[in-house]
């Protein structure tokens with residue numbers, strides 16, 4: 001792609017590729033050579049070698065920023081983020097970044113971490129595929145295949161009330177391990193590691209009542225305050241924006257997920273992208289340089 005462009009635009013090549021003013025926020029979930037069923041099903045893992053290659057490419061082609069230092073530089077910037085606190089991120093991915101002096105933010109849900117129980121997404125997906133009572137419950141409540149996006153705390157409580165014998169250990173195996181509290185503590189004074197808010201449990205925040213949203217957000221914030229490396233950034237679970245906030249809800253930055261690049265990274269709401277491999281990163285890189293150039297030229 002790069003050579004193709006070079007041949008087409010000739011001397012303008014340098015002009016095109018010198019233009020940098022964007023922020024690309026990369027989203028990862030788990031880095032492991034032994035993915036769980038859930039990680040394979042939802043395609044939320046990278047193999048270690050692939051992660052190393054992706055990071056090298058990002059490092060060579062972007063200015064990777066420290067999340068504490070957002071500032072307007074005329075560079076093509078990148079931010080590395082991890083969601084959901086999977087174990088391999090802390091066993092492998094973050095130690096790899098620390099060695100390279102690269103900062104990252106991990107957006108955490110503290111309920112699964114503290115209780116060492118599966119998160120709500122892995123739980124309802126497992127029940128959807130394996131539990132007859134839950135299948136009936138879904139029918140009765142008109143819950144579709146994407147039950148993890150539709151389930152609410154009250155609905156789930158009503159199911160658990162009548163189905164107390166759920167094998168959480170089996171669901172954890174299906175999900176894959178989440179980091180434990182002690183391991184998190186070991187990273188809390190590292191200058192390259194930051195922890196952000198992903199809500200106390202991984203509910204779809206657009207489905208919660210105002211009270212529920214405030215409760216789960218604040219409960220997680222309260223836990224984050226036990227870590228000196230907490231940052232007042234909030235990543236919406238599933239990247240789905242909740243439109244109504246109360247005045248008490250005031251993170252410095254909000255992260256959504258529409259697979260887009262940010263052309264003004266002073267915006268409060270920032271988009272993130274999920275890439276599968278190095279080829280994806282390259283495609284996004286060249287596509288967005290051209291797009292930002294076109295935007296600027298035509299004032300789009």
Ligand SMILES: [Zn+2]
Pocket residue numbers: 083084198202237238
């Ligand atoms: Zn998440």
